Amino acid sequence: MDLYDENIARLIRHSLIGELSELERGELEAWLHDSEEHQVLFEKIKKEIRISSERSFFCSLNDEEAWQKFKIATRERKQRVYIRKILTYAAVIVLPLAVVAGFWFLNQEKNTPPMASGRVAEITPGKSRAVLITADQIVHELNGLQEQREIEVGNGMVIKQGGANLEYDSLVVPVQEAALAMNTLKIPRGGEFRLKLSDGTNVYLNSASELKYPVCFDEKERKVYLSGEAYFEVTKDSDRPFYVETEELQIRVYGTEFNVNTNQPGKVHTVLVNGKVGVKKRGMTGEIVMKPGELASFDRKAGTFEVKEVDVRQYVLWKDGYFTFENESLEQILNTLSFWYDVDVFFQSESAKQLVFTGYMKRYSDISEILDAITDVVGVNFTINGKTIIVSK
Known part of the structure; x- marks a missing residue:
């Protein structure tokens, strides 16, 4: 059975969402037993896709058209110098009329070749870090590696910090006094942090964000x-x-x-x-x-x-460690990536900003893997120089 049979795309999708009929199950098993490469591909797709939370993406794909585009993309990749015998990722691409959109499953394969660009190594995923500024303007640098400790936020008021968490729920001070003391938590580009306010409210702060709040809320x-x-x-x-x-x-x-x-x-x-x-x-x-x-x-x-x-x-899945893009423009996507990876983005072509991409990928992946996937789907080129990404068509 052909590795790229259009029918296989439908069978894999139905299998992942639990809708295989007995006849379809037999067809899929025959395809799996036909080649070790088939089994590896199927297992990689199962491993990377969190189907419980991505069901709507699968159900919206056009099976035949998407698989045809996958065939073309895969065959082209096989001709590249760096291609491996085992597929390092699967790409399913949908091409509606004048808009380019894709659904891509990202693999953390260590042997995936880096994109041809400048100094990629300087760009790393974000991590837990923040700056706390207390009411008396004392600055505290916070990061996810710090052990449990107490921080004085003014007039004997003490809060707790451990790892990527900052907690205000253990205050024993006069409410009126605490309500007047405003703190600010700043998250730099390439950072994230979690905050628990005095009333028990949890706040997950993303990159390039700032929250100003009282040490204790009033009545x-x-x-x-x-x-x-x-x-x-x-x-x-x-x-x-x-x-x-x-x-x-x-x-x-x-x-x-x-x-x-x-x-x-x-x-x-x-x-x-x-x-x-x-x-x-x-x-x-x-x-x-x-x-x-x-x-x-x-x-x-x-x-x-x-x-x-x-x-x-x-x-909202950013707080759980994932990027999710659904028919988003490259301008929006690169804007999101710029905050998390702390990079600047320059578009050489205005039209490239409007190209559309759909994808679900790990937030802590190497940025070159994400950019390679976008290139495969929408056809733009990325050049990295230091901490600047240049986008061209």
């Missing part, structure tokens, strides 16, 4: 100030509403899980996982009440909101 409300991206798991408290304020928006929280991102070009994204939030432009009356599974996109230039249903995993 009337809970308010924090965000720049960048953060995922909130807010502790319910009907007597004290929780507010997240950005430069443009105020988000009223009713005890819920949601993600806010001000780092998108020209946009502020609020995504609700569960519970209920109200979003409004600062200084305005009335708010948009969101439902779980919705994205509220605020256009900075127009000053307007667009609310739509989305697959929330695309917006």
Whole structure:
């Protein structure tokens, strides 16, 4: 049976999502027994794809067209000098009319050749690090390797830090005094950190982000100030509403899980996982009440909101160590990568910014592996010089 039989793509997909019929199961087993290479390919795909959380991606693929594109891409890769006998990754590509989009499964194969570029070694994935600035302007450098310790944040108030976690839940101080003491947690490009506020609310802060918050909330409300991206798991408290304020928006929280991102070009994204939030432009009356599974996109230039249903995993899996892109432009994708890998991006072609890519990959992968996958799918070229990525067509 041909390694690249169009029917195999459908059989593999149905197998991974548990929808194989008995007849299909027999066909797939025959294909697997036909060649050791078939078995290796299938096992690699199973290992890398977290099918429980990516079911919607598989179900949306056009089997025949995607497999045809995979055949072409694989055959071309076999002609390269660095090609290995065992496939190092599988790429399934969908090509709708004028838009290029792809779904790519990233493998951590050590033998994968690096992309032809400049000094790639200087670019590394982000890690747990942050800067804590206390009310009295004392600066504390934090990282994920530090053991459990206590940090004084002013007037005898002490918090705990261990690894990538900072906790304010053990304070024993007068509420009024603590509420006046504002702390700031800054996450540099190439960093991430987790914070537990005094009310038990958990905050996951992404790269190039900053959160300003009181050491202890007062008895009337809970308010924090965000720049960048953060995922909130807010502790319910009907007597004290929780507010997240950005430069443009105020988000009223009713005890819920949601993600806010001000780092998108020209946009502020609020995504609700569960519970209920109200979003409004600062200084305005009335708010948009969101439902779980919705994205509220605020256009900075127009000053307007667009609310739509989305697959929330695309917006929140960063906190679990994954990049998820679904029909996103290269401009958006490279913007995201620039924060995590602490790099600058330069597009030589404006049209390249609008090319579209869909993919799911590990956040801690070498950046060259991610860029190679995008190149295979959309056909752009990446040149790396130091910590600058140049994109050309």
